[in-house]
Structures are given as C-alpha cells and as structure tokens.
Amino acid sequence: MSLGTSMNIRILLVALIFIFLGGTVKLMGFILFSSKAVLVDGITCVAAFLSGLIVIITTRAALKPPDVDHHYGHWRIAYGGPLGILIIYSASLGVALASMGFPEPYSVDVRATYSAILGTLLYSIAILIARLDPIGGSTLAVFGWSEVLEGLVSAIAAYAGASYSYIIDYSGGILILGYLLVAILRESRDLIFKISDVAVEGIEERIREELESRKLKIISLRVRMLVPGRYAGDATVVAPCNLSLEAANIIVDEITDFLKRNNIDLTVHIDKDPKCS
Ligand SMILES: [Zn+2]
Structure with a gap:
C-alpha cells in the first residue's frame, strides 16, 4: 500500500461486486450441495468483500488534506483498513468454526465442486479487474491470489468428499480455516510494525x-x-x-x-x- 495518489474507485467497486458474486456462488455450494470446505471458502470470500469496502472507505478518508484537527494530514486513517480486515477475518473465523460443527457424517453432492470452481473464476476476474488500477489494486491487499488457491483446495476437497468420504471435504475446510488463522496473525504483526514509528531504510x-x-x-x-x-x-x-x-x-x-x-x-x-x- 502506498498512499498519495488517488485511486479509481469505480474499478475497485466493480472488482468487489465480482468478489461478492464469487462468495455467494460458494455459499450456495454449501446450502444446496453440503460441502463444508466450500462453505469456509465462501465465508472468506464474503470477508474479502467486506474488507475491500472498508479499505476503500478508509483510504479515501486518508487522502483528505490537513485541517484544524489533523495538522500532519489524515494519512493514518488508512490503518482503519488493516484494522477492519483483522476484525472481519477474526469474526469470519468464529462464524466458520461454529458452522463447521463437529465432524459428523454428511454427504457431499459433487456439484459443490462446480460452485467452488465458478466462485473461484469470479474471484479471479475480480483480481484482474482490480489490477486495471495499479494503485488502488495494490491498496486492496485482500485481492490476493491466495483466495484462488483456497478455491482450488475447496474444489478438490468437495470433489474427493463427494467421491470418497465427507472426512476429506471436512479436512479441506479445516485447512482453509488454518490458513485464515495464519493470515490474521501475519496481518496483525504487519499492522503493529507499520504503526511503530519505524525508520524506513533508504x-x-x-x-x-x-x-x-x-x-x-x-x-x-x-x-x-x-x-x-x-x-x-x-x-x-x-x-x-x-x-x-x-x-x-x-x-x-x-x-x-x-x-x-x-x-x-x-x-x-x-x-x-x-x-x-
Ligand atoms: Zn481532520
């Protein structure tokens, strides 16, 4: 993230709509076809959508010129972005964990795989759209390819879950939850470092x-x-x-x-x- 140049809000909003659609398609993969891996993946998609909105709002506020109550400018309001991401991701972790429940036998419909693939395709389109605006695109750190990787994991887990055992589908969900936890820890460390008055090399x-x-x-x-x-x-x-x-x-x-x-x-x-x- 580098502040100082305005971003193209319209491009980022279109990208966010695609992320929201991707998340909705994945959540349907759980509601209609019972894949818990696709459920967790869908929850992280919705979290990315909400995070994107918060990053856009806080980045815009940060670009305001100095005024009577902010003599050095409003730059640090931009930290509301990563802080918001942390809150949203932590809440998603809780929601996902609660909706996974205990690993009791369930049957996965193979069509859950298609939900995962379609949702991931929509997400990939969102990343490509966001890249049209290099500044805003990089500001939205949530537009990562890691979400695409999660999509592939959930698609494979749902397929194997439908073909062999629900345990594989369930494990796929746990794997994505683990990644979410790692992302939360990484994001926290990064945020604390950035607000620590660090003297940047160079x-x-x-x-x-x-x-x-x-x-x-x-x-x-x-x-x-x-x-x-x-x-x-x-x-x-x-x-x-x-x-x-x-x-x-x-x-x-x-x-x-x-x-x-x-x-x-x-x-x-x-x-x-x-x-x-
Ligand atoms: Zn102010």
Whole structure:
C-alpha cells in the first residue's frame, strides 16, 4: 500500500461486486450441495468483500488534506483498513468454526465442486479487474491470489468428499480455516510494525544525502513512517561558517520543499557552529 495518489474507485467497486458474486456462488455450494470446505471458502470470500469496502472507505478518508484537527494530514486513517480486515477475518473465523460443527457424517453432492470452481473464476476476474488500477489494486491487499488457491483446495476437497468420504471435504475446510488463522496473525504483526514509528531504510539516507550535498553538517536526524510512502521527521544541522544564517535558511527551505514534494515532511533546526567566530 502506498498512499498519495488517488485511486479509481469505480474499478475497485466493480472488482468487489465480482468478489461478492464469487462468495455467494460458494455459499450456495454449501446450502444446496453440503460441502463444508466450500462453505469456509465462501465465508472468506464474503470477508474479502467486506474488507475491500472498508479499505476503500478508509483510504479515501486518508487522502483528505490537513485541517484544524489533523495538522500532519489524515494519512493514518488508512490503518482503519488493516484494522477492519483483522476484525472481519477474526469474526469470519468464529462464524466458520461454529458452522463447521463437529465432524459428523454428511454427504457431499459433487456439484459443490462446480460452485467452488465458478466462485473461484469470479474471484479471479475480480483480481484482474482490480489490477486495471495499479494503485488502488495494490491498496486492496485482500485481492490476493491466495483466495484462488483456497478455491482450488475447496474444489478438490468437495470433489474427493463427494467421491470418497465427507472426512476429506471436512479436512479441506479445516485447512482453509488454518490458513485464515495464519493470515490474521501475519496481518496483525504487519499492522503493529507499520504503526511503530519505524525508520524506513533508504529514506534516512536520502535526506542525509540531500542535506550534505548542500554542505550542511547533520547533528541529529530522525524519520518515521506515517503510512508506507509518507514520512515525517526532524533534523538539526550546522551551516558552514562562510554562510549567513539567512542564506542557510534559504537553502534549508529549498531542501524541505523538495522533500515535501517527495512525501517527506522534514522540520530542520539550524544550529550555530561554536567554531565560527
Ligand atoms: Zn481532520
């Protein structure tokens, strides 16, 4: 996810409609043809649809310019996206687990396989549509191919479940649930890392180069990531002795303006060099 450029909402909404259709087709695979693997797969599809909506809403809100109550801009509202995904995925895990119930014998209709395949096809179309808008598409991390893999797992599990034993179908459901749990853990770790005021590699070096190329000596430099692609920080520098404070101020303004255009919001304090007389 990289914020700063607007996304094509219409493309993403069309993609989300295809995801919703895919989820509905899969849920029918459970209601009509009793496959629990396809049920769990369908629940994750519906979760992806809801997550997509939340990501679009929060990303749009994050693009608002700074105002009286958000002096640094609204960028971090975008974290409502991953937070929403975590809540939705956790709830889906609970719903899926509850509807799986204990592994009591049931019979799977082979047509559940077709539901899984059709649903997965619809989901694949959604991914391709989302890719038409590279920025929004990558913002919607939920548009992953892993959902397609889950679709294949549920299709195979339903087929084997209909041909051999319900246990295979049930195990397919458990496998997808396991993947969902892993995704929740991974997403949590990723979110905590991103909001931890992390100093992103490369950004500090870039600022350092910019300041040093203008003969400013760096006393301190701190940078933190607001959201991926957006940074804020502060620096204390010392200007060379032959430079007046006025001239140093002009240089610093040029640098901070340049950095601001590159999504880095840097505040610079100019110290007097005690060695200059
Ligand atoms: Zn505000």
